[in-house]
Amino acid sequence: MQFGMPVLLEEKSLEACAELCRDLGLKFVELNMNLPEYQTDRMDEVELREIADKYNIYYTIHLDDYNTPCDFNNKISTAYVETILGVIEAAKRIDMPILNMHLHPGTYFTMPDKKTFLFEEYEREYLQKLTVFRDACTEAVGGANIKICVENCGDYAGKSYIRKGLALLLQSPVFALTFDVGHNATANYSDEPTITKYADRLAHFHIHDAAFGRGNHLTLGDGDVDLTKYLDMARTHNCRTVLEVKTADGLRCSAEWVKQRGY
Numbered sequence: 001m002q003f004g005m006p007v008l009l010e011e012k013s014l015e016a017c018a019e020l021c022r023d024l025g026l027k028f029v030e031l032n033m034n035l036p037e038y039q040t041d042r043m044d045e046v047e048l049r050e051i052a053d054k055y056n057i058y059y060t061i062h063l064d065d066y067n068t069p070c071d072f073n074n075k076i077s078t079a080y081v082e083t084i085l086g087v088i089e090a091a092k093r094i095d096m097p098i099l100n101m102h103l104h105p106g107t108y109f110t111m112p113d114k115k116t117f118l119f120e121e122y123e124r125e126y127l128q129k130l131t132v133f134r135d136a137c138t139e140a141v142g143g144a145n146i147k148i149c150v151e152n153c154g155d156y157a158g159k160s161y162i163r164k165g166l167a168l169l170l171q172s173p174v175f176a177l178t179f180d181v182g183h184n185a186t187a188n189y190s191d192e193p194t195i196t197k198y199a200d201r202l203a204h205f206h207i208h209d210a211a212f213g214r215g216n217h218l219t220l221g222d223g224d225v226d227l228t229k230y231l232d233m234a235r236t237h238n239c240r241t242v243l244e245v246k247t248a249d250g251l252r253c254s255a256e257w258v259k260q261r262g263y
Contacts, residue, residue: 001235003258004028004060004242005251007035014048018055020248024255030100030242031061033087040086048094060098060204060240061087068104069133070119070126070165081133084148088140098204098240099148100178103162105155120161130165138172149204151178154187156194163194176203181230182210182217182244205234205241208254217246220254231263 003026011017014029014037021029031038038061052058063084071077087099106119106126119126137148150169155162169175177198183206184191195202207230209223210216220227220243234241243254 001231001238001263002027002240003255003263004030004240006030006062006242006244006246007032007038008246008248008251010248015051015054018051018057020251021057022055024251025259026057026243026255028058028060028240030098030244031059033062033064040083040090043090045090045094052094059094059096060100060242061091061096063087063099063101065102066104067101068106070104070106070129072118072122072125077129081136084133085136085140088137088144088146091146092144097145097147099146100151100204100206101148102151102153103155103165105153105159105162117159117161120159123161123164126161127164127168130168134169134172134175138174141174146174147176147203148174149176149178151180151204151206152183152191152195153180154183154191157187157190166194166198170198170201175201177201178204178206179230179233179239180206180244181225181227182206182208182223185210185223185225186212186216199233199237202233202237202239205230205239206244207231207234207241208244217244219245219250220257228261231258231261235263 005021005026007017017029067080069077069080106117108115108117179195209218209220209225211223245251245254
């Protein structure tokens with residue numbers, strides 16, 4: 001089991017993150033496409049390789065949280081699909097084994113008694129577009145050692161269309177699962193039955209502590225999550241694991257917490 005870290009807002013260069021990654025004994029940095037510098041048209045692949053070689057690390061990448069290949073506007077959905085296809089090609093060139101993605105729930109109408117999500121109301125169209133996305137990604141990855149890992153975001157229990165979408169993506173061997181244990185915890189562990197159903201498809205973990213009233217991304221040991229249970233699960237399934245703590249001090253404490261427990 002290999003541990004990594006996210007890029008940090010407080011570190012103003014990738015090299016600073018890579019240096020911290022090495023110093024903490026971690027193996028990879030998860031780049032994040034929510035940030036401007038990690039868009040495919042702004043990343044310098046030569047520089048990425050040089051930094052990886054210098055610090056003996058590698059990269060995974062977190063796709064834009066708002067990635068919506070199922071948008072009803074065809075120009076928007078096409079742009080998202082083409083963006084991810086571009087990331088796949090970049091991943092081949094710089095040996096990124098994991099692309100992490102969310103299944104965005106989409107927009108909703110606020111009704112008198114509830115929120116009605118439009119992807120659920122138009123589920124057939126939603127799943128049709130997701131099929132196009134899946135097949136395009138499968139063709140683009142081909143035989144490369146790349147997995148596109150779908151991260152749970154607390155939606156599996158309450159949104160049947162997302163569970164159906166996940167099942168549809170997992171029909172392709174290119175897609176796999178990310179288990180975010182903090183999101184699961186703050187959703188009252190309601191994502192876990194779906195994750196367990198597809199446990200053989202686990203490839204990636206986001207490990208951070210969480211506590212009701214204090215949220216997610218807490219330093220390991222500073223919340224209420226039974227972290228050793230999930231670290232054991234990650235080890236059982238030979239998953240890469242991001243210590244998804246968002247500050248350098250929190251990462252240092254979390255890396256030490258993991259080391260002290262023999263992971």
